[in-house]
Amino acid sequence: MTAAAVQIVPRVPAKPFYFNTSAHLLRITRQKATTLQEFLEALRECPEDSIFQHTFRTLEEHHFIREGFSNDFAHWAMSACNEPSLAEGLASVDVREFTTIAELRDRFVQIVQSFLKRSPATAARSAREAFYFCASDTVVIPTTFIARTLREFVEGLRGISVHSIHHHFIEARLRLKLMSNDFSQWLHEDLGLNEAARQLNRIDIYTVTLEDVRQQIIRVAERALT
Amino acid sequence: MEPVETQTGNELSAEKIQSDFAGAAPALPERKERRRKPRSWEIPPAPVPPPRLDDYKAIVGAADIDELRFLAKELKGKTVKMVNSTAVGGGVAEMLNQLVPLLNEVEVNTHWDVITGGNDFFEVTKAFHNALQGSDYQLTQQARDIFLMHNEQNRQRIQFSEDVVVIHDPQPAALIRARQDSGRRWVWRCHIDLSNPNLAVWDFLRPFIEQYDAAIFSSQSFTRQLTVPQYLFYPCIDPLSEKNKDLEESFIQQVCDEFGIDRSRPIVTQVSRFDRAKDPVGVVEAFKQARKYVDCQLVLAGGGASDDPEGAAVLKEVKEAAAEDPNIIILDLPPWCALEINALQRASTLIVQKSIREGFGLTVTEALWKGKPTIAGAVGGIPNQIIHKLTGALVHSVEGCAYQMRYLLTHPDFAAQLGQNGREHVKENFLMTTNVRRWLLLIRILLGGGVN
Numbered sequence: 009m010t011a012a013a014v015q016i017v018p019r020v021p022a023k024p025f026y027f028n029t030s031a032h033l034l035r036i037t038r039q040k041a042t043t044l045q046e047f048l049e050a051l052r053e054c055p056e057d058s059i060f061q062h063t064f065r066t067l068e069e070h071h072f073i074r075e076g077f078s079n080d081f082a083h084w085a086m087s088a089c090n091e092p093s094l095a096e097g098l099a100s101v102d103v104r105e106f107t108t109i110a111e112l113r114d115r116f117v118q119i120v121q122s123f124l125k126r127s128p129a130t131a132a133r134s135a136r137e138a139f140y141f142c143a144s145d146t147v148v149i150p151t152t153f154i155a156r157t158l159r160e161f162v163e164g165l166r167g168i169s170v171h172s173i174h175h176h177f178i179e180a181r182l183r184l185k186l187m188s189n190d191f192s193q194w195l196h197e198d199l200g201l202n203e204a205a206r207q208l209n210r211i212d213i214y215t216v217t218l219e220d221v222r223q224q225i226i227r228v229a230e231r232a233l234t
Numbered sequence: 235m236e237p238v239e240t241q242t243g244n245e246l247s248a249e250k251i252q253s254d255f256a257g258a259a260p261a262l263p264e265r266k267e268r269r270r271k272p273r274s275w276e277i278p279p280a281p282v283p284p285p286r287l288d289d290y291k292a293i294v295g296a297a298d299i300d301e302l303r304f305l306a307k308e309l310k311g312k313t314v315k316m317v318n319s320t321a322v323g324g325g326v327a328e329m330l331n332q333l334v335p336l337l338n339e340v341e342v343n344t345h346w347d348v349i350t351g352g353n354d355f356f357e358v359t360k361a362f363h364n365a366l367q368g369s370d371y372q373l374t375q376q377a378r379d380i381f382l383m384h385n386e387q388n389r390q391r392i393q394f395s396e397d398v399v400v401i402h403d404p405q406p407a408a409l410i411r412a413r414q415d416s417g418r419r420w421v422w423r424c425h426i427d428l429s430n431p432n433l434a435v436w437d438f439l440r441p442f443i444e445q446y447d448a449a450i451f452s453s454q455s456f457t458r459q460l461t462v463p464q465y466l467f468y469p470c471i472d473p474l475s476e477k478n479k480d481l482e483e484s485f486i487q488q489v490c491d492e493f494g495i496d497r498s499r500p501i502v503t504q505v506s507r508f509d510r511a512k513d514p515v516g517v518v519e520a521f522k523q524a525r526k527y528v529d530c531q532l533v534l535a536g537g538g539a540s541d542d543p544e545g546a547a548v549l550k551e552v553k554e555a556a557a558e559d560p561n562i563i564i565l566d567l568p569p570w571c572a573l574e575i576n577a578l579q580r581a582s583t584l585i586v587q588k589s590i591r592e593g594f595g596l597t598v599t600e601a602l603w604k605g606k607p608t609i610a611g612a613v614g615g616i617p618n619q620i621i622h623k624l625t626g627a628l629v630h631s632v633e634g635c636a637y638q639m640r641y642l643l644t645h646p647d648f649a650a651q652l653g654q655n656g657r658e659h660v661k662e663n664f665l666m667t668t669n670v671r672r673w674l675l676l677i678r679i680l681l682g683g684g685v686n
Contacts, residue, residue, distance in 0.1 A: 034466040035463060140457075
């Protein structure tokens with residue numbers, strides 16, 4: 009028998025799970041890049057909100073696309089600069105490997121820097137269109153869903169918007185400063201469902217839509233119910 | 235207005251179209267004489283009441299509507315004033331007609347005022363509008379004086395006691411001089427493209443704009459460097475409007491029958507005014523290239539030829555380019571034909587918007603919302619909507635457009651995926667409910683309602 013099979017589901021979690029969501033307003037910053045060199049400089053200097061917008065947030069804005077879209081930086085490198093190898097490098101960055109925006113920024117800077125070192129002639133070449141660095145102003149708001157049991161948790165997952173899924177499942181690591189998410193934390197800390205918590209952390213957010221992510225989370229939680 | 239079809243034996247002259255639309259008594263062709271009553275699209279429809287938030291639940295989901303109500307909760311009782319230059323006609327008035335009731339429904343008390351002015355004022359502001367979008371213009375002292383005088387008259391006429399005042403577009407921009415109480419917030423909502431303005435006009439307006447607390451633009455590429463925070467509000471469509479609501483299949487068929495469109499063959503459609511910026515002649519050329527490889531029809535549905543001499547000239551050019559090809563159907567429709575346009579878009583296999591200059595391009599948004607694979611010029615706000623090969627196809631030439639027509643008509647699964655992604659993209663970013671969300675967020679942020 010596996011460790012997962014012998015888990016005992018507590019009837020009542022230590023504390024309820026409050027489903028929240030975040031609403032974002034797009035702000036246009038002063039940074040703008042028309043070449044890869046300018047892009048690198050702006051990447052170093054832009055506010056952290058910009059890095060958040062073009063990585064975490066853009067994933068939410070394009071949550072319905074299963075493949076071919078990872079972050080705005082990779083998309084621009086491909087569509088405006090026609091640099092597929094740089095685009096691939098930028099697209100391979102998984103936001104879930106980072107718990108701070110500073111680390112995430114460093115990773116992007118490193119990728120662009122090493123590309124320009126390998127291909128210095130591309131640095132000053134004009135892109136077909138400029139990259140405008142935007143940023144996100146965020147307001148966290150409650151939803152009508154509160155889970156006092158695992159069953160209510162599943163019901164909540166079905167009822168909330170994909171924005172709420174993104175808030176708890178993807179953005180959460182920046183709040184928690186952990187390689188985890190709000191759902192896994194609750195399952196682990198308040199219900200003792202460690203295997204379910206681990207399974208959630210293995211869901212691949214880059215090859216499915218956020219709606220698919222919701223369904224996978226529901227399946228894991230439902231299995232834990234039985 | 236009568237459809238102008240190039241099909242043999244059914245051709246109507248431009249003069250005939252003009253006189254028909256003007257209500258004169260033209261010599262009607264035999265087919266029309268048999269009709270007992272006018273076709274539905276020949277009569278302006280009665281106005282429909284504005285929708286309520288709950289009406290959108292079936293489209294965006296209850297959770298999204300609940301979120302709007304939660305967002306509005308902290309703003310209950312706050313007051314907002316919207317000010318623009320026209321109550322009817324044009325995209326801004328259309329948007330405000332929908333937005334204002336929805337904000338009031340969530341108890342953000344929103345009032346809408348329209349500035350007044352004489353012909354001299356609107357001539358100046360029209361010239362400013364064009365100059366700010368790049369046209370040549372010689373700014374004179376007289377034009378400045380007229381602009382300032384009418385703004386001053388409106389400042390004295392309108393009360394500004396609301397918590398947030400939103401001024402739309404350049405015409406009323408100088409009303410910022412009414413600002414007194416620092417507790418109130420003033421926002422300038424710019425609906426036009428300022429990326430390449432006439433600098434004399436921009437330098438005249440800029441000191442006013444920089445007195446606002448924030449400016450809002452429709453695309454990143456439409457902005458200027460300003461000292462005030464700039465926000466991005468995409469224009470939006472109303473999924474419940476005549477132009478975008480779901481339609482009965484029988485109505486779609488009826489519209490196609492009336493316009494002589496054969497639904498057994500693929501239909502490629504461009505909906506837009508007969509305007510060179512929309513490159514309708516380029517669309518005809520692209521269609522002719524594509525049709526060498528795949529059987530299809532082209533529908534060019536637009537308006538503007540009856541009240542605009544340039545529109546009439548462009549319509550003539552399009553008809554010449556079409557050269558009586560029976561597969562090209564050209565429709566010059568009156569402005570109230572929203573339902574018919576909706577039906578034409580829904581009947582289409584592909585939609586094209588091959589603009590060479592564009593504002594945001596809401597006809598693209600409409601096409602995407604209907605789940606249609608869409609090919610569009612990579613100009614203005616179109617790249618905000620079409621992510622190449624993900625939510626549609628961006629093109630830069632007639633040849634590129636022709637190739638995408640061929641490719642999408644012969645790869646229906648890929649085309650369907652683009653259409654599906656496009657619809658989701660609109661649902662996420664370009665619907666009226668998203669617009670309400672943005673306004674609520676902005677008001678909260680401006681009034682210090684807690685940014686996390």
